[in-house]
Amino acid sequence: MSPSSKDRLLVWVLRACAGLSGAIVLLIAVFLVLESLPALRNVGFARFFSDPSWHPARYAADGAYNLAPMLAGTLLAMAGAVALATPLGFCAALFCHFYAPPGLARACRRLIELLAGIPSVVYGFWGLVTLVPLLNKVQPPGASLLAGILILALMILPTIALMADGALANVPAEYLRGAAALGLSRSATIVGVVFPAAKSGLFTGVILETGRAAGETMALLMVCGNVVQVPKSLFDPMRTLTANIALEMGYALGDHRSALFVSGLVLLALIVALAAAAEWLSKGRVYE
Amino acid sequence: MSGTDGSTFLRMENLGLAYHGKPALEGVDLEIRRGAITALIGPSGCGKTSLLTCVNRLIDLVPGARAKGKVEFQGRDVLDPRADLFALRKRIGMLFQRPNPFPLSIRRNLELPLREHGLRDRAELAATVERTLRDVALWDEVKDRLEKPALALSGGQQQRLCLARALALEPEAMLMDEPCSALDPLASGAVEDLIVSLRGRVTVLIVTHNLAQARRIADDVALLWLQDGVGRLIERGPAAAFFAQPKEEITRAYLSGERG
Amino acid sequence: MSRGRAADRLLALAVWVSVLAVAAVFFWILGSLLWSGMGRVTWAFLTTAPRDAGRAGGIGPILVSTLLILGVCMAVSLPLGLGAAVLLSEFAEAGSLFGRAVRRSLDVLAGVPSIVFGLFGTALFCQALGLGYSIFAGGLTLACMVLPILIRATEEGFRSAPSEYRRAAAALGMSRASALWHVLLPAAAPGLLVGLVLGMGRALAETAALLFTSGYVDRMPESLLDSARALSIHIYDLSMNVTGGDPNACATAVVLVALLLAVNGLAAWMTGRWLSRRVLPA
Numbered sequence A: 001m002s003p004s005s006k007d008r009l010l011v012w013v014l015r016a017c018a019g020l021s022g023a024i025v026l027l028i029a030v031f032l033v034l035e036s037l038p039a040l041r042n043v044g045f046a047r048f049f050s051d052p053s054w055h056p057a058r059y060a061a062d063g064a065y066n067l068a069p070m071l072a073g074t075l076l077a078m079a080g081a082v083a084l085a086t087p088l089g090f091c092a093a094l095f096c097h098f099y100a101p102p103g104l105a106r107a108c109r110r111l112i113e114l115l116a117g118i119p120s121v122v123y124g125f126w127g128l129v130t131l132v133p134l135l136n137k138v139q140p141p142g143a144s145l146l147a148g149i150l151i152l153a154l155m156i157l158p159t160i161a162l163m164a165d166g167a168l169a170n171v172p173a174e175y176l177r178g179a180a181a182l183g184l185s186r187s188a189t190i191v192g193v194v195f196p197a198a199k200s201g202l203f204t205g206v207i208l209e210t211g212r213a214a215g216e217t218m219a220l221l222m223v224c225g226n227v228v229q230v231p232k233s234l235f236d237p238m239r240t241l242t243a244n245i246a247l248e249m250g251y252a253l254g255d256h257r258s259a260l261f262v263s264g265l266v267l268l269a270l271i272v273a274l275a276a277a278a279e280w281l282s283k284g285r286v287y288e
Numbered sequence B: 001m002s003g004t005d006g007s008t009f010l011r012m013e014n015l016g017l018a019y020h021g022k023p024a025l026e027g028v029d030l031e032i033r034r035g036a037i038t039a040l041i042g043p044s045g046c047g048k049t050s051l052l053t054c055v056n057r058l059i060d061l062v063p064g065a066r067a068k069g070k071v072e073f074q075g076r077d078v079l080d081p082r083a084d085l086f087a088l089r090k091r092i093g094m095l096f097q098r099p100n101p102f103p104l105s106i107r108r109n110l111e112l113p114l115r116e117h118g119l120r121d122r123a124e125l126a127a128t129v130e131r132t133l134r135d136v137a138l139w140d141e142v143k144d145r146l147e148k149p150a151l152a153l154s155g156g157q158q159q160r161l162c163l164a165r166a167l168a169l170e171p172e173a174m175l176m177d178e179p180c181s182a183l184d185p186l187a188s189g190a191v192e193d194l195i196v197s198l199r200g201r202v203t204v205l206i207v208t209h210n211l212a213q214a215r216r217i218a219d220d221v222a223l224l225w226l227q228d229g230v231g232r233l234i235e236r237g238p239a240a241a242f243f244a245q246p247k248e249e250i251t252r253a254y255l256s257g258e259r260g
Numbered sequence C: 001m002s003r004g005r006a007a008d009r010l011l012a013l014a015v016w017v018s019v020l021a022v023a024a025v026f027f028w029i030l031g032s033l034l035w036s037g038m039g040r041v042t043w044a045f046l047t048t049a050p051r052d053a054g055r056a057g058g059i060g061p062i063l064v065s066t067l068l069i070l071g072v073c074m075a076v077s078l079p080l081g082l083g084a085a086v087l088l089s090e091f092a093e094a095g096s097l098f099g100r101a102v103r104r105s106l107d108v109l110a111g112v113p114s115i116v117f118g119l120f121g122t123a124l125f126c127q128a129l130g131l132g133y134s135i136f137a138g139g140l141t142l143a144c145m146v147l148p149i150l151i152r153a154t155e156e157g158f159r160s161a162p163s164e165y166r167r168a169a170a171a172l173g174m175s176r177a178s179a180l181w182h183v184l185l186p187a188a189a190p191g192l193l194v195g196l197v198l199g200m201g202r203a204l205a206e207t208a209a210l211l212f213t214s215g216y217v218d219r220m221p222e223s224l225l226d227s228a229r230a231l232s233i234h235i236y237d238l239s240m241n242v243t244g245g246d247p248n249a250c251a252t253a254v255v256l257v258a259l260l261l262a263v264n265g266l267a268a269w270m271t272g273r274w275l276s277r278r279v280l281p282a
């Protein structure tokens, strides 16, 4: 084969690889929509939010399809976990950059990387056998929104810390030297110089983690109690959209199954919206 | 001079080059004589490297670069989009300013392009490797470490290896972009001697900032100059006349700057 | 004491307290896992089949299934990801409409929740392609999931290969195909390796996407079309659905985490070795 025809062949093979890789997202969207169609047709979009409860059945007319409590559960766990993990993650990053001696900072980063790699099912398992019984002593049943928030926060904390660490590392050293030359205290430097300079990087990291929190399944499935209701307090059990899919997909049929794909579609829309927000923010960095 | 029969090896006609629409070279008319050493001189940024990369179409690797005009080689236009680049680059080799051996063993560095151009026979490969390494006076230094990484060689040895790698393909011409400027005086002298030894066998187009070197080795000289931010050919001619009686004011000033 | 000093101390206190608290919780998690799981991890546990729904016996078939799923995942995603990464990093097409569209869709893919991959896998691989609950279906689903990670790291690898290699190869009249294969691929190997490890880590850790693609069956798989249970699923099933399954779930969790650490350690070691073998120019 001549070199030029070899190259032409190569480019086409590579294009096929790239095209196929790029098409997966479209395939996902297409299949979710296709599988959702029966439910959207037979149940209708409005009923997913106006039905009295979630009692799905094979035929739309026999069941009730209110996804709202589970959407609420997803949003509550997500918001709680992000609110809890963000300051802690920032603290860990600040610690590595400004407070810890170099050796300790390195050990700390290693530990964080290790923790970021631990599977969610392991966090969920720990929550199930350790955290839930503890909470049960405070206020039964233990498996609750609070347990979900705590476990989810632990899970996303390492990644938030890593991203914040990266954002802090990108703050130009001149800024720090300039602040030191002005005789600013450390806290004033951090609040007044470091955070503004790293702002968009920190925001992007938090938003990406918010997306991960919204999509997390196993840990929440294992510690939240999975009762379909809007939790009235932190100690009430609840069920997220993701847990609902994992629990019912195994046996769901007909419109019930299709309704689960609808909830997947809702989830995907939520994630894409968050990703778009993250991109918008990171674009903003260019013009700042 | 020996081996230069005076026939034209390559002819540039109204050659121009633009990066992202911004011209870097314009209206270059230049003939390269077969077997001669042609030195290309001029201040930094006047487009010498750009000119070389038009000849072997390495500009294709630079996104946004567009050449116009004509580079006639063996009755064909090199700039023709349908030109066979692989054959062209086999016939016209190139040596860069910074030695750039592949991160492979010394032997693989030489064998890889040979295999690429169809030489598969093991004995023949080994013979070619030895012959070209002897050609560049590297054989005795590396014959016991052919399997060692080429990047472990000194800069001067690396540059000679790169020359050997190019010569192994038996090119008709070599383009050289300041091949000595990254080397110490001793290594630089060794490479310069090798270049001189190519005279008559291989046509050489060499860029150099070192006017003394140009005087020592060149048969022909061409001066590029920046005018209004665009590189143009100011003067060209046989080396002796070029240095003794430059026609252009710019050339005279540039050459006298050599001493000043 | 000035206000600045007071604020300094307050912030330092907050940072130290929160870091210590978080570190304590994590050591608690790792410690309690090791404490109650380590004792059960024996050679017999690793090699025998589970009995009594997993309460007794070991995880032999589950380890095998996990490795098979991982194998399918990597065998599919590696060539695909490498090809896409080469196109995006080595060819001018990265800036074209096609290249930008591919990149954008990979970014979105990276954020898709694993349960959605599970839904997709069950709809496409299990049903539309008729693979049913099987190792194939699970591996293919995971392959879709790890592609963005793999591609990003491999692209980094190719970017870090010096452009001089490309120019040198082109000037010698080598085709881009051979330049890629003989020169750039070895130079980009560390990036590829990092991607491989990250992807394997993600695949090993995954549970939700496998729930209804590879399934639950805990017998030794006989073919790639058999349903099989991965380690992560085993942990989930034992702890949620089997009363009295916690001790073995814990031991399985220890094995899974150890496996992940081993993969990471191996990669670090290999990159180190690779770097030290290469002699860089002075």
Ligand SMILES: Nc1ncnc2c1ncn2[C@@H]1O[C@H](COP(=O)(O)OP(=O)(O)OP(=O)(O)O)[C@@H](O)[C@H]1O
Pocket: B019, B024, B043, B044, B045, B046, B047, B048, B049, B050, B051, B062
């Ligand atoms: N890849 C590129 N993209 C855009 N502009 C370029 C590129 N390469 C070179 N140029 C521009 O083209 C002009 C000529 O550059 P060139 O490298 O050919 O000069 P040169 O004569 O070789 O300089 P030197 O003696 O310093 O090597 C310069 O103005 C340079 O900025």
Ligand SMILES: [Mg+2]
Pocket: B048, B049, B050, B177
């Ligand atoms: Mg130059």
